[in-house]
Amino acid sequence: IDFDVVIRNGTVATASDVFAADVGIAGGKVVALGTGLALGRKEIDATGRLVLPGGVDSHCHIEEPAVGQVHNADTFASGTASAAAGGTTTVISFSQQVKGEGITQQLADYHIKAEQALIDYSFHIVISDPSPEVMAALPALIEQGHRSIKIFLTYDSVVLDDEQTLNVLALARQEGALVTVHAENHSAIKFLTNALEKAGLTLPKHHAWAKPMVVEREACHRVIALAELLDVPIQIFHVSGAEAAEEIRRAQNRGLKIFGETCPQYLMLTAEDLNRPNFEGAKFLCSPAPRTRADQEALWDYIRTGVLGIVSSDHAPNRFDDVHGKKVRGTDAPFSAIPNGVPGLATRLPILFSEGVGKGRIDLQTFVAITSTNPAKLFGIHPQKGTIAIGADADIAIWDPNKTVTIRNELLHHQVDYTVYEGVEVTGWPEITLSRGKVVVENGEIRGKPGDGRFLARGPYDAIKPLGRHVTPFDPVSGTLIDN
Ligand code: URP
Ligand code: ZN
Ligand code: ZN
Ligand code: ZN
Secondary structure, X not given: OOEEEEEEEEEEEOOOOEEEXXXXXXXXXXXXXXXXXXXEEEEEEOOOOEEEXXXXXXXXXXXXXXXXXXOOOOOHHHHHHHHHHOOEEEEEEEEEOOOOOOOHHHHHHHHHHHOOOOOEEEEEEEOOOOOHHHHHHHHXXXXXXXXXXXXXXXXXXXEOOHHHHHHHHHHHHHHOOEEEEEOOOHHHHHHHHHHHHHOOOOOOOHHHHHOOHHHHHHHHHHHHHHHHHHOOOEEEOOOOOHHHHHHHHHHHHOOOOEEEEEOHHHHHOOHHHHHOOOOHHXXXXXXOOOOOHHHHHHHHHHHHOOOEEEEOOOEOOOOOOOOOOOOOOOOOOOHHHXXXXXXXXXXXXXXXXXXXXXXXXXXXXXXXXXXXXXXXXXOOOOOOOOOOOOOXXXXXXXXXXXEEEEOOHHHOXXXXXXXXXXXXXXXXXXXXXXXXXXXXXXXXXXXXXXXXXXXXOOOOOHHHOOOOOOOOOEEOOOOEEOOO
């Protein structure tokens, strides 16, 4: 074979295996794994390096409409450059429905924006208003390869009630799409926020008081019950601690197809970070709120046992100050006026590698699984993405497992003006990232170009098939009696 690229003398790791091999790449795909491969037109020496599947970040907010003045500093060009700088080669971001508007044009607009991506991408469709018109438009969009829907159980601008949730779940089962859920109890949060504001308790740290674990645990339990009622698999986004994860574990133990995701911020931050001085706590404000040290360790346990199969970034590129240095959040904004979410596309893998593999909490294969293989499987892009195997896209990150880096915002290539990991030391860093065999990032320099990324249309796939298990002798989704 004629190789475009050979990655030589490295240690390849997948979700199941770790082995010494050269990787031969042609036509953007892995075409050979072995020792002593013939010369490639480009040779990359990976001696002493790990050769890993590029990360798949199945939860990141890129180029969404502004919330106030600050939301979404990243474009598809900057967001995907940042992802690649951190060893990620696929992003699944959101097509956000504006309440009262349709979804088809919005999605078309996101497709145009995403043409500036440096790496491959796909979309979850956010449904904030499941009107009859929107529900009628969805099947065609799912058929075109948008096989996942995000719903929110909180935030005024996007919240669905239980009946709307059931309608979306039913449609997803019929059309073959996965529903992913932001699970927090909206009414409870509103009540608590009002009460806190009346008492004058509006600092960033009070965000965690307005969103205690019980509001997340309740919403997880409720949406799992609704999914069970209709026999629909779901994924719960950004599980922040033990009690919410426990709801998922219980559902899984009962055989239900309930999938759970967490994010590095819930493994690294606690509610204490919201109380940093000089309004710095506002930088750490995300939903669900960061919890406790005990929750962090519980989340690692749930990762090890497979209950939480995916760790994504939930990259939310809210700047702290605007591009002119103006304090758009003020220095005393009430927590309810501060946009939620932290940036994290570039730091997701280095943090997980260092804190997970480096500190012995997970092995290398589990690292690959939770950051690449599992999200690729759950969202229907495996084995094209998420592994190093013959025929897979040559989306590869070459890591120096021993390189120690102090995280600085300047290293991250995003357009956010801060990182919650400023000054954190990590060991292990992706030095070279390839997307379909082409170098996108090399030693911190962006080599890829806007437009190199392609849309990943996702076909029907097994992970999201219903169980065929019904609560009553009547299946309310198909409207038929079950004979058994
Ligand atoms: O606080 C968060 N997570 N913001 C991003 C949007 C979301 O809810 O995922
Ligand atoms: Zn969310
Ligand atoms: Zn999110
Ligand atoms: Zn400005």
